[in-house]
Amino acid sequence: MSATGTHTGHAVVIGAGIAGLAAAHRLLERGLRVTVLEASGRVGGKLLPGEIAGVRVDLGAESMLARRPEAVALAREVGLAEQLRPPATATASIWTRGALRPMPKGHVMGVPGTAGALAGVLSDEGLARIERDAALPRTEVGDDVAVGEYVAERLGREVVDRLVDPLLGGVYAGDAYRISMRSAVPQLFQAARTHDSLTAAVRDIQxxxxxxxxxxxxxxxxxxxxxxLPLAVAEAVRARGGEILTGTPVTELRRAGADPDVSDGAPDGVATGAHEDAGAPRPDAAWRVVAGHRVLYADAVVLAVPAHTAAGLLRAEAPAAAAELATVEYASMALITLAYRRSDLALPEGSGFLVPPVDGRTVKASTFASQKWGWIADEDPDVVVLRTSVGRHGETEIFQREDAELVEVSRHDLREATGLAAVPLQTRVTRWTDGLPQYPVGHHARVARIREHVAKLPGLAVCGAQYDGVGIPACIASAYAAVDQLGGDLSGVRELTANPVQSLHGGAGE
Structure with a gap:
């Protein structure tokens, strides 16, 4: 890859989640030969199609933000244009203070422009506290601030606890009082820097x-x-001549001119026992990648793996970047999918509900999948599919329970929230261990430092959920920026740094 943007030679992409696959797809468009190496036995990462009671469902992420172009555009490019579907309903609820209440409108990630926007969700005292915002002195946000900390200071803790926290928790499975406003809600952060009143800032955004x-x-x-989506992208990559190897963990990443050092963490014998890639060794290659007993030589490498894996692979060549990546924390969560006979239940209207942690429930959200996605209802009109999610950052006890216990917890909370007492036809529990990277205060600065260290190594770029946003469009945008960077074009990286990708639309109410 030249500094002028001309793309030649062989690129290796490490990781076959949606970010890695999007990077591979873009690299092939630029004319490179591409090899994708994936440690697990499948492609797709946190995107996982499945089935329950004969109905197709998602067992991972289920929707993508359409107000950003990347995900929808990629779906169209790989032949899924005719399968794109908006939700059948955009109404949702919040289960708080003992009842299912309509999700308020007119807010940005739970932050209202007026107190009246949260009527019905907050107490009278909570609504009165919002009214004080206009009279409070300006609150400086500095270089970054926690969303919950700033909103609580301006509007009171009840706004955070009853609405902001469950909305953010639905995206990051994290704590609003720790999550970076600059990275997670960038439009609110920018408005807060120029307005004395937070509610006035929200009204300006609206x-x-x-x-x-x-x-x-x-x-x-x-x-x-x-x-x-990832299956279709993988098919498109292969159709263009790209190679995707699953069950192939990378054990060493070194500059091609560097002497292999077993002490850097490569298994004994890798340096001398691995099989060279076809046509290798290549003295002109920039990188040497060891994957099991195979060695590949690459002109460019895109690292699209979780932070802890990236840290291990970068330790030899970019120890400062590795040290930064090693500090990234993750939250684990589980999705419980339940299928019922339609004749056995009557659900409230809407797409589901969120649950504030302050209410002390185990389930943090539920999606009425058959009501949210018309195609699920159409596949079998006699079956109704629901999903619940459990697990937040720092929680360990709930994740140690058996699958049957998680199903019973979900059924208990669903019964309390909706009156649903029927026995499900079938259940599935999908665990996402360390599934969601956390974005604490200062996240943007950490990402900038990582990229600065990586940029010192020609032919190397990083992308994925731990950098620029956890949503599908954010991961794809991160992948495209990484490919552009390899060709000497830093505009994508600069744009993501200046304007982080929100992973949830602030006023969607979902």
Whole structure:
């Protein structure tokens, strides 16, 4: 890869989640020969299609933000244009203070422009506290601030505990009082820097959004599940001549001119016993990649793996970047999918509900999948599919329970929230250990330092959920920026640094 943007030679992508696959797809468009190496036995990462009671469902992420172009555009490029589907309903609820209450409108990630926007969710005292915002002195946000900390200071803790925290928790499975406002809610952060009043800042955001006249659905799904997206991208990569190797963990990443050092963490014998890639060794290659007993030589490498894996692979050549990546924390969660006979239940209207942690429930959210996605209902009108999620950052006890216990916890909370007492036809528990990277205060600065260290190594770039956003469009945007960086174009990285990708639309109410 030359500094002028001319793309030649062989690129290795490490990781076959949606970020790695998007990077491979873009690299092939630029004319490179591409090899994708994936440690697990499948592609797709946190996107996982499945089935329950004969109905296709997602067992991982189920929707993608449509107000960003990357995910929808990639789906169209790989032949899924006719399968794109908006949600059948955009209404949702919040289960708080003992009842299912309509999700408020007119807020940005739970932060209202007026107290009245949260009527019904907050107590009278909580609503009165919001009214004090206009009279409070300015609160400086500095270089970054925790969302919960700043909003609580301006509007009171009840706004955070009852609405901001469950909305953010649905994206990051984290704690609003630790999550970076600059990285997670960038439009709110920028507005807070220029307004004395937080509610005035929200009203300004809403006015500019209205003036922009954005049309179309906020979110988009895919018939059969968004888990089909990585499969279609992988198929497109292979159709263009790309090679995807699953069950192939990378054990060493070194500059091609560096002497292999078993002490750096490579298994005994790798340096001398691995089989060279076809046509290798290549004295002109930039990188040497060891994957099991295979050695590949590459002109460029895209590292699209979780932070702890990236830290291990970068330790020899970029120890400062590795040290930064090793500090990234993750939250684990589990999705419980339940299928019922339609004749056995009557659900409230809408797409589901969120649960504030302050209410002390185990389930943090539930999606009425058959009501949210019309294609699920159409596949078998006699079956109704629901999903619940459990697990937040720092929680360990709930994740240690057996699958049957997680199902019973879900059924208990569903019964308390909706009156659902029926016995499910079938259940599935999907565990995502260390599934969601956390974005604490200062996240943007940490990412900038990582990229600065990596940039010192020509032919190497990083991408994925731990950098620029956890949503599908964010991961794809991160992948495209990494490919552009390899060709000497830093505009994508600069744009992501200046304007992080929100992973949830602030006013969607979902």
């Amino acid at each position: 006015a500019r959004a209205a003036a922009g006249r954005q049309t179309g659905p906020v979110f988009m799904g895919i018939e059969g599940g968004v888990g089909r």
